[in-house]
Amino acid sequence: MKKTIFSSAVILFTLGISACSSSSSGGSSNKVDKVEYDELKTEVTHLNSTLSDLQNTLKGLQNRLTSSQSESKSEIEKLAAKLAEARGNEAKISEIIAQLDKQLKNAIKSATESGDAKLADALRKSQEEFEEIKKQADEATKNAEKAREDAEKAKEELNKAKEASSAVAERTPISERIFGGSSGKMEAPKGKLSGGVLVKEQDGSISSITAPDTREGISYITVVDDRGQSVDVGIDSVYTGWKRSLGGASAWDHSGAVVRYGVYSHDSTNKGYIYVQGQETKIDDMPRQGEFTYLGSMGQAAFSYGSWNADRAPAYAKVNFADKTARLELNTDLAAAQNGSAVNSKVTAYTFDSKITENSIAGVANESQEVKMQAGFFGDDAKYLSGIYQSDKVHGVFGTTKQ
Secondary structure (H helix, E strand, C coil), X not given: CCCCCCCHHHHHHHHHHHHHHHHHHCCHHHCCCHHHHHHHHHHHHHHHHHHHXXXXXXXXXXXXXXXXXXXXXXXXXXHHHHHHHHHHHHHHHHHHHHHHHHHHHHHHHHHHHCCCHHHHHHHHHHHHHHHHHHHHHHHHHHHHHHHHHHHHHHHHXXXXXXXXXXXXXXXXXXXXXXXXXXXXXXXXXXXXXXXXEEEECCCCCEXXXXXXXXXXXXXXXXXXXXXXXXXXXXXXXXXXXXXXXXXXXXXXXXXXXXXXXXXXXXCCCCEEEEEEEECECCHHHCCCCXXXXXXXXXXXXXXXXXXXXXXXXXXXXXXXXXXXXXXXXXXXXXXXXXXXXXXXXXXXXXXXXXXXXXXXXXEECCCCCCCEEEEEEECHHHCEEEEEEECCCCEEEEEEEEC
16 A cells, blocks of 8 residues: 655755745644654554455455454454554544544645745645645545445454354264265266265165266166176166155156155165255255245155055245255155055154255254254245155155245
């Protein structure tokens, strides 16, 4: 930032003869105070220097906001103190400028009226330099205001960074490989789908948790066959497992073109695949305002009587995009499908209160800290919310649609 440069000889000379003229004319109100004039020079120069330092501090601070929040907070507090000092200097400078401006005008008037042309010319030169000082003081004031605005912006950015960091810290993902992991950012590689796939053994254990890897599109799921080879099977061509037990695809695929979810059982390996796969909502397209209800279905998978079966029930979610919160409720009364025969059973209800991070949610059940959930938003404008929940004892999947 440009600092003030003064012609000391001219100023001192002018001030001196001005003082003499004022004294001889008997008008003490016309006397230009040399001490105040020198103080003004010092204050304006100091203010410009302070603001220059503050702007440099801001640039460095904004580059480090997300990497070191504690350090950023400390620097912002120091910045606020310096800006408060600058504000005090502005008020002081404004007062000095007003006083000296009046004194210079009175001195020029007195010199002109007394016929001292030489003194009047010298005073006018001082007034020209004084006008330049006033301009620089005005510029410094504007820069101080901008620095304050930048400081407020830095505070806002720090708060956003803290909120984002807090949301990440609160996430308890099932796996880093599905639904954006700890970061919450679902972003599938080109040609792939977002979501997650849990592979479940007959004893209830999970053998693998991966992102969808189908090469054939949303209507296929990648499984490992009895030879250990990865193959893609068509979801709609499945004749065993959950699809048949629950009576077809309509309850489990939303539109079928954007996201699909369910369970597939592979007969030759007796493995169960709990899956959600689809086209994630782009982060830039996530809603920023509004509260919405999502309705859909859930299914809890189990292996018994020599085959896979599933319990089915409604799923409900209330999502507030402004507050970035989501409450998910998986109902208690389920229709258990066992070997093709439906019987009523009571299964523990699970509710999850989660924060939206990027384009997904994650959390633990309010009823049991052992039950974890991960889900993501799919389609335009976050139209679908679908995910997986699991613990050592339960494994399930759900899908809901914005109402």
